[in-house]
Amino acid sequence: MIDEIDQKIIEALADNARLSIKELAQQVGLSSPSASERLRRLEERGVVARFTVDLDxxxxxxxxxxxxxxxxxxxxxxxxxxxxxxxxxxxxxxxxxxxxxxxxxxxxxxxxxxxxxxxxxxxxxxxxxxxxxxxxxxxxxxxx
Incomplete structure (x- = not known):
């Protein structure tokens, strides 16, 4: 399962996968190290599988x-x-x-x-x- 903070991280990255850790942390209300650790755990669990680009x-x-x-x-x-x-x-x-x-x-x-x-x-x-x-x-x- 994902909690509310994980959900915010996923939604922020779905909107813009190029966010820096600092920008991501600000959007979800965490410190940069905490946001980085949360993102790392989401990747390890396979929730975030890749970062991609949306081409026209x-x-x-x-x-x-x-x-x-x-x-x-x-x-x-x-x-x-x-x-x-x-x-x-x-x-x-x-x-x-x-x-x-x-x-x-x-x-x-x-x-x-x-x-x-x-x-x-x-x-x-x-x-x-x-x-x-x-x-x-x-x-x-x-x-x-």
């Missing part, structure tokens, strides 16, 4: 996003999973229950690139694609 992928040439539901053909599950893992434009993928086995998020430079990617798995899986228009809810933490 449009700004670096990836204006299109799609969600692709993937249903491997019989006997092709492991082959399709390896293909998914090897396609760098697939930035996230979940193995799910239900009719589909995978739900993948792709970032692409063009619709033509989407076709090329889907063609790589077309003989091994059925796909259903939705182009993302907007993202009303960005990735966020669930209630802590």
């Amino acid at each position: 992928l449009r700004a670096i040439g990836y204006p299109l996003q799609a969600i692709v539901r993937i249903r491997p053909l019989p006997g092709k599950l492991h082959i399709v999973q390896r293909l998914i893992e090897d396609i760098p434009q697939i930035t996230e993928c979940d193995k799910v229950t239900g009719d589909d086995c995978f739900v993948a998020r792709l970032h692409m430079r063009s619709i033509e690139q989407l076709d090329e990617i889907l063609d790589r798995i077309a003989d091994k899986a059925e796909t259903s694609t939705a182009i993302i228009k907007t993202q009303p809810v960005k990735r966020r933490l669930p209630p802590l």
